[in-house]
């Protein structure tokens with residue numbers, strides 16, 4: 001199996017008083033990783049480094065074997081849009097667009113033509129196909145969550161990153177979101193990283209990195 005993500009000697013700091021040294025890790029196709037740790041320990045920071053939304057102070061981030069250090073901002077944006085699917089806590093949808101338009105916007109950002117079939121297939125498997133023409137602001141929290149997952153998968157990313165995807169969900173929806181994410185990633189052979197405090201996910205994903 002190919003390495004999707006490799007982190008080596010990664011250091012990051014927000015100014016002089018907040019420095020982080022992260023453990024090395026390798027994540028292959030189809031693998032899942034849960035990142036745990038106390039509040040403020042740097043979980044989201046690590047996720048943002050993996051997403052190339054932050055640049056490390058030193059160390060290497062290799063995505064599908066490619067060192068991301070030398071990339072220009074434009075190249076980084078392009079690779080992120082194509083290779084990384086991000087499920088944010090706050091979804092950052094475009095409020096004036098409907099569900100389908102929000103999904104196909106992911107194609108636009110990666111310079112691809114609108115993949116309506118993909119949007120419809122994903123929506124069907126996530127059971128939001130009846131909502132495609134609905135304005136995004138009319139959706140419930142759980143429905144938006146599923147649109148967020150579908151959007152993250154629109155470009156068949158090799159790496160899916162999810163920040164607290166089950167926070168504030170009841171047990172039934174927590175399990176549903178877990179299955180949607182893991183099954184969708186399995187279909188794509190994507191590697192999946194979830195940052196969470198959610199105790200319920202601990203028993204579901206045995207591969208865990210506890211930051212301390």
Ligand SMILES: Nc1ncnc2c1ncn2[C@@H]1O[C@H](COP(=O)(O)OP(=O)(O)OP(=O)(O)O)[C@@H](O)[C@H]1O
Pocket residue numbers: 014018037038039040041042043044045046197
């Ligand atoms: N842009 C920033 N500038 C300065 N400090 C920051 C910035 N973003 C985060 N921090 C600090 O860095 C530390 C790590 O933040 P991070 O969000 O990665 O933690 P976390 O482990 O995800 O926390 P939580 O579980 O509470 O979400 C925190 O102390 C936070 O206040």
